[in-house]
Amino acid sequence: MPELRHDPIQKRWVIIATERGRRPSDFLKIEEETSGGGFCPFDEGNEDKTPPEVMAFRPSNTAPNTPGWEVRVVSNKFPALRIEGEIDRSAEGIYDKMNGIGAHEVIVESPHHTMSLADQPIEQLEKVLLAAQMRLDDLMKDIRFRYVLIFKNHGTTAGASLAHPHTQIIATPVTPRTVAMELESCREHYHVKERCLICDIMAQEIKQEIRVISIIDGMIAFTPFASRFPFEVFIAPIQHSHSFSELSAGGRTALARILKDVLTRLKISLNDPPYNFMLHTSPNMQTKARRPGYWLTLPYDYHWHFEITPRLVKIAGFEWGTGFYINPTPPEEAARYLREVEIKP
């Protein structure tokens, strides 16, 4: 069972994978492994090489774990956290820990090995988003989980260990520090102004226009004022909404369209760069009773969004030591380059 440990100085949680226990010699081989051979467990026809499917969009005349699917969700074969058991919080002297309960799933976005998200038809992207939403809703029913992160690693530099297009889902038994920080900023802003911080930011972006990449059916994509990374993109619904769960079918179509638009612009202008995306949405409201202060004004003060971060620059000692970032491309210029990309219909 992995262990969650809390750092009392940096106030962050770390997952210590006690079972894998990588030795020094294991790290010398990693590069070779990831460049990998020709076999892919996510390809159509290899359904028995993954854990059984959690859900799939497939014709009703096909059986689970057989070919014919369009989008498939499976448990991660090497999960960072384990689904079985009760959460056990304890202290070790000055330190805090808990057992590593959680969920770790993979959305295989397509049966095609080389069909990246940018190249998918809108309908396929909508299915991926619907699968993400359904898994989010299902995992949030589990009161052990405080937060569910939906994220993507595209390209080995961005941490992808398999090239086949996929998105990951990790449910955690604590609200992660990054999300807690956002919730706090948004709550503080709301308590002073009775307005959503992210709504306010988007209103200014729409007015200033200089960092907007595209606006499609009520969704906006822009490069954040204080972008940490070159060509970082923020995508959110213009109308206030605290949770990705609230997204309607029409909203999914709009999100699919703007995601495809932005990913295509990044792919063309930066030659298919490695990137990560992360969905930030409300934590599990069911756990409200345990930590009431956190959620008091939550439907009003938080605003779900996607962050897309191309991995074009190395993160080094200065960034790790300070939490500061050095971004060599002003977001205004990044937005202009991305706007100028010509997209063939």
Added chain:
Amino acid sequence: MPELRHDPIQKRWVIIATERGRRPSDFLKIEEETSGGGFCPFDEGNEDKTPPEVMAFRPSNTAPNTPGWEVRVVSNKFPALRIEGEIDRSAEGIYDKMNGIGAHEVIVESPHHTMSLADQPIEQLEKVLLAAQMRLDDLMKDIRFRYVLIFKNHGTTAGASLAHPHTQIIATPVTPRTVAMELESCREHYHVKERCLICDIMAQEIKQEIRVISIIDGMIAFTPFASRFPFEVFIAPIQHSHSFSELSAGGRTALARILKDVLTRLKISLNDPPYNFMLHTSPNMQTKARRPGYWLTLPYDYHWHFEITPRLVKIAGFEWGTGFYINPTPPEEAARYLREVEIKP
């Protein structure tokens, strides 16, 4: 002039290098550039290829910016922040920014191109530490600077763009988020217990023994309980001290010895891994008048330390999205491997 911008959601500062303004095409060439040719501006004899030296340890019969030096400090040729000008804080609607005033220097650790810190004699390491201390003290006299970060990128994976052994210094006009977080945790602990959090942590480490790598002349090296990275190491003086400036000549010798010990253990067991180190020390106490709450109990509540983080695993969407880390090597095992390394005298 670079610009410092504040992210209102994540409450972090970002340096936007407005002058460099890297375009999409620039990112496609980076890999080639860093693998670089045979010329090194830090080699002895190439003193005129760097900005003029800020200080150097050299025989008195040699002139500045000529060969003969042992340790040499120069301004960074491509500084992230600029030294000239007054700090100008302003708002842009909902956002905050200031001009990018700061300092960016490089300590060239040796005239020898391939002599890494682990291979240096103790006396040379002491000189590097003394140079770091002298630059820290000098930069802290400048009331515009709130914090001075001393850090090292070793190996291209860790962000080093030049192979010649060097340490960097960046002075910033705000206290970085990571340090502010540590100051806050330490202050909270002190206000409740009237004890230093880091002193308490080290007392437990010395008692438990399982994560200690070495103790040398009052300095301790251990793998943190909630290590973010495999083989992460924390080095600090056992006796309370809030600032690296307080380190005596004897303390420098002890620190040089334990640094060499740990870097040698990492080099042998992990085959010269890429790594970063970061010094965390008190911010500029001179600026106390501006933000009194911050420093009230500072000499007692904070404890300077080095963090050494080998770069053995990729950081991906989950880590960026949550601030959580997944560490595949329990720190107890990492400490055991490092303790077991046989060091030839």
